[in-house]
Amino acid sequence: MPGTAASAHASGQGQLLGIGQVLARLQPEFPELTPSKLRFLEEQRLVSPARTAAGYRKFSEADVERITVVLSMQRDQYLPLKVIRAHLESIDAGATPALPGAASAASFLAGARRYRRDELVEAAGASRALLDEAISASLLPAAEVYGDDALGVLAALVSLREVGIEARHLRGLRAAAEREAALVERAIAPSRRSDAADKARAAERALELADQLETVRTAVVRSALARLTR
Structure with a gap:
């Protein structure tokens, strides 16, 4: 290395x-x-x-x-x-x-970029009102500094708004995410011990399970959308 x-x-x-x-x-x-x-x-x-x-x-x-x-x-x-x-x-x-x-x-x-609220809004091409709506819908946390994930979410919301999909329409995503997180938490519970290395391994396994859930979710959404081409 x-x-x-x-x-x-x-x-x-x-x-x-x-x-x-x-x-x-x-x-x-x-x-x-x-x-x-x-x-x-x-x-x-x-x-x-x-x-x-x-x-x-x-x-x-x-x-x-x-x-x-x-x-x-x-x-x-x-x-x-x-x-x-x-x-x-x-x-x-x-x-x-x-x-x-x-x-x-x-x-x-070069170092992950961190954005203040005004910087995030400008980088995403959004409005402060849209950021507030995303926070209200629990799609983004109420924070003073954000990372690249938040930029991706806000930029996506800008594009979705152009076709009439508003942040408030996506409130259910947070509830679904919390349910999936609870499933993962239960799955890794037996491997979580007091040792920090065990906790790190459990966290790593949790991310792998999250990736697998994302694969399933994407397949289900695509299947539901397939009717549009029939």
Whole structure:
């Protein structure tokens, strides 16, 4: 894996950080990050810290940047770690793959964009009233700062409004999403323990189940729409 702590240590470039220093750096943005989660990311081959003679992990600046990218993809795009790993491995190999269902690789490596409300409205070509309607319909949270997912939702609502589909017509989507989330939560409940690594694995499994539910939902909608071509 290019840019790991091992290579940084070998080249003598940059200061190597212990787990506590990495947590101090990243927890303000990712408060759920723990030593167990860092070890889990290593186990999943997403980061490869160097080891001291005593076996302690040491992280380079490149490692910290990579961890930031992984956590941002999880938080902002809800991607499973196996998708993130395959994406980053392609980048490591010199490719520039598009991120499935999200922004480009370049945008993520440059840092995920965050939008204030006025910036979000402008970027989506929407109105402040439409954003308020989306929040009222529980399609978007009431927040001061949003990510790329929110931009995608608001831009989609702009297009849907052009054909007469308003945000209020989609209120049922939130209720359906909550029901699906409850199904997933029950499915992963037996694998959730107190250990942070177990929780991370359960969260990863939850994302995989969500992808499968999305596949079923899309197929059902397409089947329902098929009558239009009959």
